[in-house]
Amino acid sequence: MHIDLRDKRVIVTGASRGIGKAIARGFAAEGARVAICARTQADIDAVGAELSRDGRAVIARAVDVTDTPAVKAFVDEVADAWGGVDCLINNAGQGRGGNLDTLTPEQILEHANVLQMGHFRFIQAVVPYMRKQRWGRIVEINALAGTQITPDGIPSVVNRAACIAMAKSLGMSLPRDNILVNTLNLGWIDTGQWERHYREMPPGTPRDEFNAMVLKVVPLGRFGKPEDVVGMALFLCSEWASFISGASIDIAGGMGGQIAYYPTLKREFHDMMTQRLGSNVSHG
Template sequence: MDVTNTEAVNAFVDDITEAWGGVDVLVNNAGQGKGGSLDSLTPEDILDHANVLQMGHFRFVKAVVPHMRKQRWGRIIEINALAGTIPTPSGIPSVINRASCVALSKSLGMSLPKDNILVNSLNMGWIDTGQWERHFQEMGPGVTREEFNEMVLKVVPLGRFGKPEDVAGMALFLASDYASFISGASIDIAGGMGGQIAYFPTLKSDFAESIKAKRKDS
C-alpha cells in the first residue's frame, strides 16, 4: 500500500481492526534507499524520501496507537538501518531520514510504555534481500557476484550477509511477552558491523575504479 497517503493508511488499519478486533503488533517496514550528495541533491529530493520513511512510519504509528491504547497492549517494531545510527559520508537522504526514524522510535519508546505499548528499533546491516542483486547489477559487466560479495563483506566482521530470518527472529522476540521490559532500544542486526560502515562508500568507489581499469586493460 502507499505509505505516503494518510487516508489510505488509516483506512487500511481500520479494515484490519474491524476484521480482527484490534491490532497487537506493528512492524514498520516501509523503506527506500536513496543516495546522493550535497552537490547532486535538492531539498525536494530529501523531502520526497522523508515522506516514505519518516512520515510513512509516523502515519502508521498514529493509526495503530489508539487501538493499542484501548486494549492496553501493543508492540511497535521499527525496521531501520545502521546508517541511521552511524552516519556515512555519502547517501545523505538515507542517513538523515533513517536517523530521524531511529530518533522517533526512541522517543515513542519512552512516551508509550505507560499504555503498555513498547517501541523498539532494529537497524539493518547487509541483509541478503533483492537490493543486493540490484547493487550488483549496477556494477555492470566484468564483475562476478563472488568479487562483488567479497568487496561488500569486507566491512562485516561476521563475513556474511544477514538472512531475513535473522531479522524475523528478533522481531518475533520483541513482539512477544519475553520482551515485556524492553522499550526504546536500538538494536543493530549487522553481523558486528559498526563504524566500518563509514568506510564502505570509499571501498565501493575504489572497487568501481578498479573494475573500470580492468575493463580498459582488457
C-alpha cells in the same frame, strides 16, 4: 523458550517481498493473524494467498504509505475485522543515495514522506487501538546507516536517523499505556538489492570479488538473510520482551562504524575493475 503469538493481530507493512514478507511468514507460522500491505495489489495478493493456504486469517491490501487517509482506513479495517491491533511491524521504506552535489531538497523530502512520515502515519493510526486495550508492540525496521553515519547517501542517513530517534522517543512516551516501541537497525541484509549494486560495476566484474569487497566491512563475513531479522521481531512482540522499550538493536553481523568505509571501498573497487577490464563505465 516458547514464543506464543497465537491469535495476535499483527500488521506488517512493505510485506510483498524481502524482509517484510519474511516477517509476515514468521508471524503466520506462529499462529498470529496477519494483515499485510504494500504498494502493488497483485504483489501483496500473492503473499496473502501464500499465508492463508493453511486456513490462517490474513488481510492483504495495497496501501500507499504517503496517503494518510488510506493508512488509517487500512488500520481501521483490520481493527474492525479482528477487534483491535496488537503489533505493528513498520517495515515499508527503501534506501536512497545521493550527496550534496547530486540531490535537491525536494528529493530528500520525498524520501522523508515515504520513510519518516510513512512510519509515523501507521503508528498514529494503531496507537488508539493499543491504548484502548492497554497492550501493544511496535517494531521499527530501520538501517544501520541511521546510527552509524556514512559520507554518502544523505537521504537514507538523515531519514533513518530520524526514524530511529522517533522510535526511541515513542519508546519512552508510550510505555505508560503498555505500548512498547523498539527499532531494529539492519546492516547488509540480502533481499536482492545487492544485485542492483553489482550491476553498477563495470561489465565482466567477477561476482565473488564484488561480494568480497562488500563484506570487508562485515565482521561476520557474510550477508544477512531476511530470516535473520524475523526472530528478533517475533521476540519483541512476545511477553518475553515485556520490559524492553526504546531499544535500538543492530542486526548487522558485528558491523558498526566500518560502514562508513564502504562508499570509498566501492569507488576504489569500481576504479580497479574499470582499469582491469578496460571499461569506460562511469562510477555507480
